[in-house]
Amino acid sequence: MKFDAQDFELVAKYRLTPTIYDFRLKNEELAAITVPGQFVHVLVPGKTLRRPISVCDVNGDKIRIVFEVRGEGTEILAESKVGDSINMIAPLGKGFDIPEDKNIVLIGGGIGVPPMLYSAHAAIDKGCRCTVINGFRDRHAVILSRDFTDLGAELIETTDDGSYGVKGFVTTALEKVIESADLICACGPTPMLKNVSAMAALHNVQCFVSLEQRMACGVGACLGCAVGIKKDNGSVVYKHVCKNGPVFSAEEVAW
Numbered sequence: 001m002k003f004d005a006q007d008f009e010l011v012a013k014y015r016l017t018p019t020i021y022d023f024r025l026k027n028e029e030l031a032a033i034t035v036p037g038q039f040v041h042v043l044v045p046g047k048t049l050r051r052p053i054s055v056c057d058v059n060g061d062k063i064r065i066v067f068e069v070r071g072e073g074t075e076i077l078a079e080s081k082v083g084d085s086i087n088m089i090a091p092l093g094k095g096f097d098i099p100e101d102k103n104i105v106l107i108g109g110g111i112g113v114p115p116m117l118y119s120a121h122a123a124i125d126k127g128c129r130c131t132v133i134n135g136f137r138d139r140h141a142v143i144l145s146r147d148f149t150d151l152g153a154e155l156i157e158t159t160d161d162g163s164y165g166v167k168g169f170v171t172t173a174l175e176k177v178i179e180s181a182d183l184i185c186a187c188g189p190t191p192m193l194k195n196v197s198a199m200a201a202l203h204n205v206q207c208f209v210s211l212e213q214r215m216a217c218g219v220g221a222c223l224g225c226a227v228g229i230k231k232d233n234g235s236v237v238y239k240h241v242c243k244n245g246p247v248f249s250a251e252e253v254a255w
Contacts, residue, residue: 007085028061036119037095037247041218043087044073052215054115066114100126102182109135109188139164197250207250213241228254
C-alpha cells in the first residue's frame with residue numbers, strides 16, 4: 001500500500017449540480033492499482049488536514065472523483081482549474097471484493113453514489129449481472145444516471161419526495177430485487193446502511209458496506225475515525241475506517 005503523496009494533473013472538470021463537482025485526475029501508476037471502494041486523501045491549498053474523497057471510477061491512467069462542496073476546504077478544491085496539479089495520497093483503504101459471475105446489487109445514497117460507479121464497472125467487467133439502486137433527496141440531487149446505464153447496469157433511482165424515479169428510500173426498491181441477489185454492496189449515510197444491512201440479514205444475503213466517517217490522517221495514525229466492530233463473543237472492538245475499511249462486512253458492524 002502506498003502512503004506517499006503524489007501529484008495528479010487535473011485533466012477535466014465538470015459541475016454536475018450547483019454543489020457537486022466531477023474531477024478527472026491523471027496518474028498512471030496509482031490509477032493502475034486502485035480498486036472499487038477505495039478513497040483518495042486530497043491536499044487543499046492553505047489547509048492542514050487533507051480531505052478524503054471516494055474514488056468514483058478509474059479509466060486507463062485517470063482516477064475520477066466526484067465530491068460535494070460541504071465546507072471551506074471542498075469549496076477551495078472546487079475552484080481548481082484544468083491543468084492544475086493536485087496532491088493526493090492514493091489509493092487508500094480496503095475496497096469492495098467484487099466476485100465473478102454473480103447477481104450483485106449495488107446501492108448508493110446521496111454522495112455515496114459515486115463510489116458505486118467503479119464497483120458497477122468492475123462487476124460488469126467480471127461478468128456479473130449488476131442492479132444499481134441509487135437514492136437521492138429529490139430530482140435536483142440526481143447524478144451519474146447515464147454513467148451507470150452506459151455501463152449496462154440495470155438502474156433504479158429513488159427520491160425521498162417522489163420527484164424523480166421511485167418514491168421512497170433505497171430499501172423500497174431493494175425489496176423488489178433482493179430475492180435474486182447473491183451480494184449487496186452499499187455506500188451512503190449510516191441510517192441507510194443500517195437499514196440495508198438489516199434487510200440483507202433478514203434475507204440471508206451477504207452484504208458489505210462502505211462507512212462514512214470524518215478522517216484526519218487517512219492512514220490509521222491519528223485514530224480519529226474509529227467504528228465499533230462486533231467480535232464472535234459478542235464484545236465490541238474499535239477499528240479505523242481509513243485503514244481497516246472503509247468497506248466492512250455489514251454483519252460485523254455494531255450499528
